[in-house]
Amino acid sequence: MAERIKELLEGNREWVKKMNETFPDFFEQLSKGQNPQYLWIGCSDSRVPATEVTNHLPGSIFVHRNIANMVVHTDMNMLSVVYFAVKHLKIKHIIVCGHYGCGGVNAAITGDNYGFLNNWLSHIRNVGMLHKDELELITDPQKKSDRYVELNVQEQVKNLSMVSFIQDEWEQGEYPYIHGWVYSLEDGYIRDLKLTRNSTAPL
Ligand code: CO
Helix, strand or coil, rough: HHHHHHHHHHHHHHHHHHHHHHHHHHHHHCCCCCCEEEEEEEEECCCCCHHHHCCCCCCCEEEEEECCCCCCCCHHHHHHHHHHHHHHHHCEEEEEEEEEEHHHHHHHHCCCCCCCHHHHHHHHHHHHHHHHHHHHHCCCHHHHHHHHHHHCCCCCHHHHHHHHHHHHHHHHHHCCCEEEEEEECCCCCCCEEEEEEEEEECC
């Protein structure tokens, strides 16, 4: 176990070496402050890291991740991240990025008892309830899961657009834009669900 954790620290040293070779002033620049252009609300899944899958460097994306990329209105952690991003960092584009094959969504679909996790899954299960009619018609489990993932992103984009201080921002101007994307674990591509909202298209 101790050896395993050492691998991370060794990896860090290799990464610093590589970064210094490729971008000589990288650390000097970033140590002065951050100016990210995007806020990413994604899944905690280890396979969907925001900067890697968009080929961007540290410093470019402010990130909040949780199980199944949820926007829950009582989640102070999520709200604080979004508030800071919008009010202080002046971020103009918020991306809710789900991913096909999401374990959180698949757990919600089963209806099984996941103990403590049922608390969180209930928010995902609410999406299933909202779109019950459409989802019930899909018999293929894979297709049902994929569609559930898309509908979940759709609902989280909607939840985000109902956040008080986002609506305050829209009173002032067109930003922020809220985008709904889905990442495919199978081919690595991101699909834009074209759900984008802003002050001119809030709902
Ligand atoms: Co997931």
